[in-house]
Amino acid sequence: xxxxxxxxxxxxxxxxxxxxxxxxxxxxxxxxxxxxxxxxxxxxxxxxxxxxxxxxxxxxxxxxxxxxxxxxxxxxxxxxxxxxxxxxxxxxxxxxxxxxxxxxxxxxxxxxxxxxxxxxxxxxxxxxxxxxxxxxxxxxxxx
Numbered sequence: 751x752x753x754x755x756x757x758x759x760x761x762x763x764x765x766x767x768x769x770x771x772x773x774x775x776x777x778x779x780x781x782x783x784x785x786x787x788x789x790x791x792x793x794x795x796x797x798x799x800x801x802x803x804x805x806x807x808x809x810x811x812x813x814x815x816x817x818x819x820x821x822x823x824x825x826x827x828x829x830x831x832x833x834x835x836x837x838x839x840x841x842x843x844x845x846x847x848x849x850x851x852x853x854x855x856x857x858x859x860x861x862x863x864x865x866x867x868x869x870x871x872x873x874x875x876x877x878x879x880x881x882x883x884x885x886x887x888x889x890x891x892x893x
Contacts, residue, residue: 787846
């Protein structure tokens with residue numbers, strides 16, 4: 751198991767709102783708060799086909815280079831738990847034709863204050879949670 755959190759995503763253009771689980775991926779290094787989302791979710795959020803302001807970029811993955819659409823400041827995002835919400839954070843979105851799960855970049859995880867306690871068992875907390883507070887991973891959601 752890995753650390754996954756529940757996200758609420760709201761499109762800046764359409765105001766469409768969707769909740770989904772997202773994988774906190776410390777290997778997803780970014781220069782800004784970013785989410786990688788599957789094409790099917792991008793459609794639901796009115797981000798696919800991509801807007802004219804988007805660009806095509808090539809990113810390195812474990813499977814080799816992949817071309818994705820980058821849409822700057824496309825969504826507002828919140829982490830939603832049983833006892834609180836953190837956000838909104840304005841995020842850049844990469845739309846992937848191959849990924850089936852939402853991925854949270856290292857920068858966005860830090861902005862949300864997510865601290866991974868045990869990656870293998872999916873334990874985590876927010877930076878401002880009490881030291882004995884342990885939160886548990888959400889189930890994966892595939893798009």
